[in-house]
Amino acid sequence: MTLRVGIVDTTFARVDMARYAIEELRNNDPSVVIERITVPGFKNTPWAAKQLINRGVDAVMVFGWIGPSLTDKITYAVASMGLIMLQIEYDKxxxxxxxxxxxxxxxxxxxxxxxxxxxxxxxxxxxxLRGELTKWAGMGLRQGRPDVGPIIR
Known part of the structure; x- marks a missing residue:
C-alpha cells in the first residue's frame, strides 16, 4: 500500500522543516506520495490539514514555528487544539x-x-503507520534533542 502523507508548513517559520521531513519520508519509503500546503502562520494549519485529509491522505505532518511572545504561545495552544479536534473527527x-x-x-x-x-x-x-513504533515505547526518544534512554530499575 502506498502511503499518502500531507505536509502543512508556514511562511512564518525560519527553517524549511518540511524539506527535511520529506527527504526522511522518501528515504524510509520511496513510494510515499507527498501533498503539501504552505500557509502564512500556525493559525492557518488546521484549515490546511483538513484540506489534505479531505484529499485522502493517510496522515498529516504540521510544521509550526512559534515565536517567544505570550501571544505566540496562546495562538499555538488554540491552533493545536484545532489540530487535535481534527484528528478525533477524521480519525487521521x-x-x-x-x-x-x-x-x-x-x-x-x-x-x-x-x-x-x-x-x-x-x-x-x-x-x-506500519505498526512498528511500539518496540520503541518507553525508550526515552526525543525529537529535536538527543535521546535520553529509558529508566531501568
Missing part, C-alpha cells in the same frame, strides 16, 4: 512538529533542533 493522525524560538540559546541550535525534530517525527510517522 496529525503529527505536530513545532519549534519554539525560545527553546534554544542561538540560531544555530534552533536550526539543529528544527532539522532533527523534522527528521525524527517523519521517521516515527512511517513506523507508526
Amino acid at each position: 493522525p496529525i503529527i505536530d512538529v513545532t519549534v519554539h524560538e525560545d527553546e534554544a540559546r542561538d540560531e544555530r541550535e534552533l536550526f539543529d533542533i528544527a532539522v532533527d525534530r523534522s527528521r525524527k517525527h517523519a521517521r516515527n510517522l512511517i513506523l507508526m
